Amino acid sequence: MKTPGWLRLRGSLNFKLILSVLIMTGPLLGMLLYNNFYAIDVVREQVADSYKNMLTLYMNQIDSGLNDVDVYLNSMLSGIDLVSLDQAETDADYYSSKVFLFNKLSKDVPLYDSLSSFFVYADKRQELMDVNKTQNLTIEEKELIQHYISDLIRSGGLTGNTPQGWQYARIGNIDYLFDIVRSGNVYLGGWVRTDQLMAPIQSLQIGEGGSVLLANDRGEPITDTELVDENGIQLHQSEGDYYLTGSERKYLIVDSPSAKGNFKLVAVIPDHHILDRLPYLQSIIWLISATSLFFIPIGLYFIRQAILVPLYRVLISMKKVRSGDWSVRVDMHKGGSEEFKILGESFNSMMSEIETLRVNVYEEQINKQKEELQRLQLQVNPHFFLNSLNIVYNLAKVKNYELTMKLTRSLVHYFRYMFRSNTTFVPLKDELEHTRNYLGIQALRFPEKLKWSIEAPDYLTDTPIPPLAIQSFVENSIKHAVTMDRLVHISVRIDFLEEDSGTWVKISIKDTGSGFGDEVLRELQSGRSVENERGEHTGIWNVQRRLNLLYGDSVTIRFANDSESGGASVFYVIPINPLMEVKQ
The missing domain is CATH 3.30.565.10 (Histidine kinase-like ATPase, C-terminal domain)
Structure with a gap:
């Protein structure tokens, strides 16, 4: 009796494979597409906007504090104090102007929270005077700063009377921002430690493994360099509001540049931290997991019955043939697909013919060898x-x-x-x-x-x-x-x-x-x-x-x-x- 076409279709390997894949991957595919291509992108954008606004607020505060110092330094250029120090002819006049300027700066430096120290450099006498807000500076750090500023001015790194804005420098193992103005042969400036600028920002909740750091305009980290180097984070200038980077773990990067210098605030947010804070997304993930536990065993059962079991029978038969058992036959009529039934019948027919041919050839070779041996002897x-x-x-x-x-x-x-x-x-x-x-x-x-x-x-x-x-x-x-x-x-x-x-x-x-x-x-x-x-x-x-x-x-x-x-x-x-x- 001829098998109807729809029955042959149900028993074919293609039908069973397609059915198994659909049962196992259909629900997962729909939910993962929704989860990956819509929800996460929307959430990342919202998180990036939130951090962008927060960084902009902090950067405005930093720029405001640095701008106050700039205004003060520029106001000093038109005052008599720097002119008196520059035009002092005798040592008495020079030291009198120096003491007066020191007292004035000592009185004004506490007014600026962003500032760590004022300094004055007299080019004629090759002498630098600094006025520190805090007394916690070590002698070594103080000497390193003085040598760096003195060498910078002596080398001609500063020209003209126009302010150049706040510049970044690494002195020793510490990062600083400094600004210098000039009046004749006298230079007035101020410097601040970057960790002092970053102190108010450390309270931000970035997540485990994340951080807010300073970077220069070339994308090089000023603070938290270990985090950037160990994770392969690229701090390049992005055309958009945010981007993902990182070698093994991914990080969301949001930045806000400074209007007062060649640096910017950068928020490095672990991507997994964003997902941890999304209960709706977590619910979807749990639903996917629970659904997978139900559908995957069913799909695996269909694959096993349709493909693995028949293939296992064929492999066992082929191993027996390889070991020399030419009488082995494979049974494909127990729940197998139509393709495997045809394969089994063809295999069995081929083995029967090979066994018969092998016996005939073997006997013929034996007889021929015996005859040749007898003839030679x-x-x-x-x-x-x-x-x-x-x-x-x-x-x-x-x-x-x-x-x-x-x-x-x-x-x-x-x-x-x-x-x-x-x-x-x-x-x-x-x-x-x-x-x-x-x-x-x-x-x-x-x-x-x-x-x-x-x-x-x-x-x-x-x-x-x-x-x-x-x-x-x-x-x-x-x-x-x-x-x-x-x-x-x-x-x-x-x-x-x-x-x-x-x-x-x-x-x-x-x-x-x-x-x-x-x-x-x-x-x-x-x-x-x-x-x-x-x-x-x-x-x-x-x-x-x-x-x-x-x-x-x-x-x-x-x-x-x-x-x-x-x-x-x-x-x-x-x-x-x-x-x-x-x-x-």
């Missing part, structure tokens, strides 16, 4: 066979019956070993015995021209190795190294190796002949087969092929010419316990 060197028969004939002709019987017995053992076509592995002692038998036959063929030795520890004699794995390399040495011109020595050595990857047997075959040719050696070292002039593969290729079929990448074969004798050297390393079963 049955290959007999025809020259060796004919030469052996010729030796038997010559021995019989001279009636040397003892050597004839010995050679005949060796040939019988030799060919019986050669025709063990159903044997994949043999004990090492059988292969060594066969190699000794073969070398004995060749010693009769090359009398006085061939010597040989075989060294093997007794505890390795039962190690399984492929048949003819040693004799074939020995045969290659006799074929290419032994001549009637000189004596050749062939040595076979068996060693045991123990490494982190397992235990191994190292088999070395060396001769004292002329060694491999350069071209042949390059071909062998690169892993390519070598053919003779008739296009036939050499015996070395025969052994290489069989070792690769039996051991795969576990076997290591090396070819070289011995550095001392110049003869050919072959060694290979095979596992001491191969995975195949040894057949006796």
Whole structure:
């Protein structure tokens, strides 16, 4: 029966995903949009306006106090006191004018709450007199201020009689504002500590982590520099009434510039402090949280049933396949989506076909390898066979019956070993015995021209190795190294190796002949087969092929010419316990 279209739509993955996302995020999205894009912006603007008005009020008070000092300083320019001090000819006149001016300033300085001290500098006598309102100044601070003002005037930093307004300076570790006017060669001014100006503002409730500070017209903090530096706050000039800044935590910045100097008041308000003071916004946040606790589990349940559970079944099946279990099948008919049902059916069908194909290919490879191994093992060197028969004939002709019987017995053992076509592995002692038998036959063929030795520890004699794995390399040495011109020595050595990857047997075959040719050696070292002039593969290729079929990448074969004798050297390393079963 064909499933109706609306039922297939309800069972599809797209429908369930969309439904799950809408159930989980729909209410949250609406409330967050309202909360983030409307309420917070409105509240920030209201808070910024409130602080802007407050900063403007305080800045007007500061400017008013500084303006009173400016008016007083300018009024002194037209008075007789500074003129008398400047035009004094004798020391008596100078000190008399100085005392009179000191008394006048001492009497007037308490009238100005914003001011910390008056000072007078006589350029002709290079002398500075200050009149402090408070006696709490340390000698060190007093000397630093005097040196700074004296150096500033002497360096020509002040020119003309026009007031330059209140300027900011850092003297030692303390920030100051100072103003200087000039009458002839006499300079009159006043200075105030910035912390004294900021004292009335410290009562403002900015919130934990916030502050009201002074900054110059370049956006550099004058007070509370640690707060600005640690939080990455930028005190740039904003085109609007407020802006947000900060590296990790965000701060609302509101400022009010001074009309009397190159500084401004800046309120640094933590953004979270604004939200803490908004009960309506807090109610919305709590409502969002409570709503999320209700809707999120429902959405997660739909996602789990529609996506996670079917995917988990597929993942488990794929892990079993990766571990070698090709018979695994996945069941997608228990509440899954239509897409996952199709995926499960396709996966199961593919696994069935792969399993069948894998079995067929595996069996075919096994049969092919067995046939190739048998064919390689049955290959007999025809020259060796004919030469052996010729030796038997010559021995019989001279009636040397003892050597004839010995050679005949060796040939019988030799060919019986050669025709063990159903044997994949043999004990090492059988292969060594066969190699000794073969070398004995060749010693009769090359009398006085061939010597040989075989060294093997007794505890390795039962190690399984492929048949003819040693004799074939020995045969290659006799074929290419032994001549009637000189004596050749062939040595076979068996060693045991123990490494982190397992235990191994190292088999070395060396001769004292002329060694491999350069071209042949390059071909062998690169892993390519070598053919003779008739296009036939050499015996070395025969052994290489069989070792690769039996051991795969576990076997290591090396070819070289011995550095001392110049003869050919072959060694290979095979596992001491191969995975195949040894057949006796």
